[in-house]
Amino acid sequence: MVSDKGKQPAGKSSGKRKVDDDKTGGAKKRRNRGVLQFLEDAAVASDGDYSSGDSIFDDDFFEEEEYDLGTNDKNDQSKSHSLPVFPKEEEFEEEFDKMMEERYKNASAFLRFAEDEPDLRRFVEEDASIPSIKDPTTWKVKCAVGRERNSAFCLMQKYVDLQALGKKLQIISAYAVEHMKGHFFVEAEKQSEVIEACKGLCSIYTTRVTPVPRSQVPHLLNVRSRRAEISVGMWARVKNGTYKGDLAQVVAVNDAKRRVTVKLIPRIDLQALAQKF
Amino acid sequence: MGSSAPPAQIPTSFGHELRACLRCRLVKTYDQFRENGCENCPFFKMDEDPERIVDCTTPNFNGIISVMDPTRSWAARWLRIGKFVPGVYTLAVSEALPDDLQALCEEERVQYAPPKRV
Numbered sequence: 425m426v427s428d429k430g431k432q433p434a435g436k437s438s439g440k441r442k443v444d445d446d447k448t449g450g451a452k453k454r455r456n457r458g459v460l461q462f463l464e465d466a467a468v469a470s471d472g473d474y475s476s477g478d479s480i481f482d483d484d485f486f487e488e489e490e491y492d493l494g495t496n497d498k499n500d501q502s503k504s505h506s507l508p509v510f511p512k513e514e515e516f517e518e519e520f521d522k523m524m525e526e527r528y529k530n531a532s533a534f535l536r537f538a539e540d541e542p543d544l545r546r547f548v549e550e551d552a553s554i555p556s557i558k559d560p561t562t563w564k565v566k567c568a569v570g571r572e573r574n575s576a577f578c579l580m581q582k583y584v585d586l587q588a589l590g591k592k593l594q595i596i597s598a599y600a601v602e603h604m605k606g607h608f609f610v611e612a613e614k615q616s617e618v619i620e621a622c623k624g625l626c627s628i629y630t631t632r633v634t635p636v637p638r639s640q641v642p643h644l645l646n647v648r649s650r651r652a653e654i655s656v657g658m659w660a661r662v663k664n665g666t667y668k669g670d671l672a673q674v675v676a677v678n679d680a681k682r683r684v685t686v687k688l689i690p691r692i693d694l695q696a697l698a699q700k701f
Numbered sequence: 702m703g704s705s706a707p708p709a710q711i712p713t714s715f716g717h718e719l720r721a722c723l724r725c726r727l728v729k730t731y732d733q734f735r736e737n738g739c740e741n742c743p744f745f746k747m748d749e750d751p752e753r754i755v756d757c758t759t760p761n762f763n764g765i766i767s768v769m770d771p772t773r774s775w776a777a778r779w780l781r782i783g784k785f786v787p788g789v790y791t792l793a794v795s796e797a798l799p800d801d802l803q804a805l806c807e808e809e810r811v812q813y814a815p816p817k818r819v
Contacts (some may be wrong), residue, residue: 559775573765574715580767580789581711597774599766601792611774645776647763647792682717682760 555638560596560611562641563618566632572600572608575628579610579621595621601644609636609644660686667691708769709740709788720758721791723798724806724813726782728765728789734758741785744809745802756799764792781814793817 555562567575576598583593594617600608610618615633622628636644654660660672672686710733712719718730725741731754738748739757747753767789768777777783782790797815798806806813 555775560773562776576765576767577712577715577789580708580769583767583769583787584708584711587708593769596770597766597768597776599764599776599792601764611776641775642779645779645792679761 553642555641559638560613562636562638562644563610563612563615564607564634564636565610565618565622566606566629567608568627568629569606571627572604572606575608575622575625576600578625582621582625593621599645601647603647604644654684660684662686662688706786709786710737712789717760720754720760721762721794722758723794723796723802724757724811725785726762726780726790726792726794727785728762728791731758740788742811744805744811756802759794759796761796762791762794766790766792 565575579593579595579598583595586593594612594614596611596613598608598610598621610621610633612618612621615635618633619630622630654674654677656674656677658674660674662668662670662672667688670688670691672688674684675687676685678684709727710729712729713733714730718732719728720731720734721728722734722739722742722745724745725739727739727741729739734747734754734757735751736748739745742757745753745757747757766776766780766782768774768782768785768787771777771783771785771787774783777785777790780790780792794816797803798813803813803815
């Protein structure tokens with residue numbers, strides 16, 4: 425929770441700066457603004473950290489002390505707190521490390537080298553944080569639940585097939601995000617192009633096509649794939665079959681094949697065996 | 702590479718055999734990578750060495766985007782696949798390219814951006 429508070433302002437600032445980059449071409453102005461903003465944000469972020477850190481311990485005394493020391497630098501503060509509340513500093517460091525990692529993991533994105541290819545540079549500057557009016561509209565399209573991915577695949581296949589016949593499907597892209605059930609998204613200039621493209625695909629409902637506000641589009645695409653979280657030694661529960669409901673332990677993971685091997689206690693029906701013999 | 706570039710192969714099945722290239726995030730089946738390699742990353746030479754496919758691609762990815770016109774697609778530019786050939790891509794992969802293959806990218810002077818951590 426604490427790290428979230430620290431993260432937010434920093435993230436916002438980089439977004440702001442990108443927009444700024446696009447509007448003002450002046451390199452000098454851009455640099456100054458960037459630095460100023462960074463300083464301001466850092467102050468806000470650490471403020472948030474302190475107050476929320478204190479609230480965990482729910483101690484009026486420290487809260488008061490915090491306000492008194494408000495203008496002091498960070499080191500003094502953490503030292504003055506470290507004596508009575510010991511675990512705090514450690515927790516603090518951890519949070520701070522996390523925050524810094526979050527902030528600087530993309531540090532290379534802020535660097536630009538003179539020897540960069542001109543191609544690459546244009547690429548960075550084009551990378552606006554929301555689509556402009558010149559960009560195509562994103563349309564939300566209803567489809568059968570479970571056919572979201574499939575719809576995107578089918579439209580690509582249709583595009584390729586029509587291209588071979590010398591015709592062009594006018595849509596620009598089609599995408600399915602995993603957290604959105606029963607819908608997928610199409611980039612196209614006009615609604616009629618979306619409807620035309622989806623003609624003949626029975627799991628897509630073209631009567632339900634609505635434009636997505638430009639400001640919402642980046643949120644749709646902002647997915648981060650989780651790492652495969654299953655590791656040897658973890659516990660699992662069988663969902664189906666003879667062993668349904670039984671507890672299992674993972675003994676091997678094959679990431680490439682997306683298979684795990686588990687061990688289970690055999691279900692031996694002793695009564696049935698006894699009757700048999 | 703504009704809209705005139707020939708599109709990449711389209712996946713022929715939609716099940717667990719799908720894999721995404723760790724550099725360009727192109728999605729195809731294992732067999733398609735084995736036979737034709739990756740259209741955007743030919744220097745990985747996956748078609749010559751099937752073992753490379755396991756290193757260069759992943760079955761763990763999140764979201765699918767079919768890009769018909771990469772140059773005009775805002776989503777493609779935002780995902781940094783605007784310079785690649787039209788085709789089916791994934792929105793995000795979870796793993797980073799192994800170090801030796803990252804070095805290969807550097808040698809080939811192609812951009813590689815490791816995935817963001819959750």
